[in-house]
Amino acid sequence: MTEDPSAYVRERSASGRRDLTYPDPPERLDVAVYDNHCHLEIVDGDDPLSLDEQLARAEAVGIAGVVQASGDVESSRWAVWAAEHDPRVLAAVAIHPNEAPAYAEAGRLDEAIAVIDELAAHPRVRAIGETGLDFFRTDAEGLPAQYRSFEAHIALAKKHGVAMQIHDRDAHDEVFSVLDREGAPDRTVFHCFSGDADMARTAADLGYYLSFAGNITFKNAQNLRDALAVTPRDRILVETDAPFLTPVPHRGRPNAPYLVPITVRFMAAHLGIPVADLSAQIAANTREVYGAFA
Template identity: 75%
Template sequence: MTDPSNYVRTRSQDGTRDVRWPDAPEPLTVPVYDNHTHLEIEDGEVGLSLDEQLERAGAVGVIGVVQAGGDIESSRWSAWAAASHPRVLAAVAIHPNEAPAYAAAGRLDEAISVIDELAAQPRVRAIGETGLDFFRTDDDGRPAQLESFEAHIALAKKHGIAMQIHDRDAHDAVLETLERVGAPDRTVFHCFSGDAEMATIAAERGYYLSFAGNITFKNAQNLRDALKVTPRERILAETDAPFLTPTPHRGRPNAPYLIPVTVRFMAAELGVDLDELCAQVAANTLAAYGPFED
């Protein structure tokens, strides 16, 4: 088997993006975690190693990350990163937009089996990201997405770990599937993209809602409304790095060290003390994924 530590991808640059790393924000006084990031994807004018990413994050009060996979290779890398670093936990899965390609190649069952094996590792604490995406996948690919999603739900239950959901333009179908099949005990809507009504339903069912940098975007009032109706004990924070860089750095590379920008914005929107929100988000992260220290 190829050494998973060697698996690193580079985000494609089209020459129009500003690829300078943003300045580090003011450190948080109460530390938090980034509960969804993709550090196997290098970005920026200078690529940062895993150690450099964790160093930058720790310097501003982001003391741990959940590294998420989306295919066999990135899931293996995520599991390796978590096994190698005490500040990393892993989520492993076949992304819903990858499921149709695996199915077309006759490899979806094999891929699910690999995720099953990885999920048995002690520092793999979530199945994710899995779910449904009706934006990038057309009708022909949806049966494979649904088959994969239901298989991932079963794996999260089998291993007794959390599940991170990718939901894009598929809110009703995701909620219906979770209700019909039965959601894992700890279900996280990664990069929550619904509105206040959906947030209320999700919270009533005991799901966690994870908010990313796009909550700061001017056109994201639905996310701000959703945040305000979400019980504090259900709120998580993430970067989805290297994507969804928060304002005022939108369009530049994202990384876990920018979580303070997002949580400060969230605290202001909620009208709550920043330290209080950070303490709650940190407690919620540990409740969802367990301790980072073995």
């Protein structure tokens, strides 16, 4: 376990023939927005960026702040450290659904959730996340641990009065079922929304927020564009999920919060509205979910 959270980093695997250079920065947004889900503890690229470099690049193009999401005990501690280190960072803490089975197998899931409970009391922690269900990477034997962890995280979000960021992969119906059974937190966000227009309508009707990432720009992501089109403006958020899901035309290269303007401009064009109008709405939505950054 890392004693100094600032020293904790993970490296993204360099599979395939990826271009490992960071793209040039896009044009600055006139109205600043926030990246509401990123993993800046995961270093990527030929010349990895430090937290300070990430935030400086982001601010230079109109990204006022980021929500640093977590997936295990160590990254949750790092998220809290990052949020203490810089007022442009808020923290989300959690055990990722794909990590829950490993903790359970080691007999440490309850212990890990207790650490998340302790961290969630920190004033710079504004969300429990990411938590949820993943039927793509976890087999049937690991699902009980996912369910137990998800239910515990829902309880923590409500206990601490913070938002919840949901990871939902190939598990749409079951995620809705658990939220209905347990009672969703007041501010529930579908991180990296992966459903279609029908699911978007259902989520919005239930009062949930939908966060769109760079994959909405991918050629094969018509379902996401359809979902965006029917999502009420006051339920829309934007994220990078950095270092993953880099938007076109830089798909496959390292992602970072400073690339959010590409996604925002794409979304505004798809909706047929001014970029400044969408940016202002996204910024207001983000503050509604997570509160003030500084």
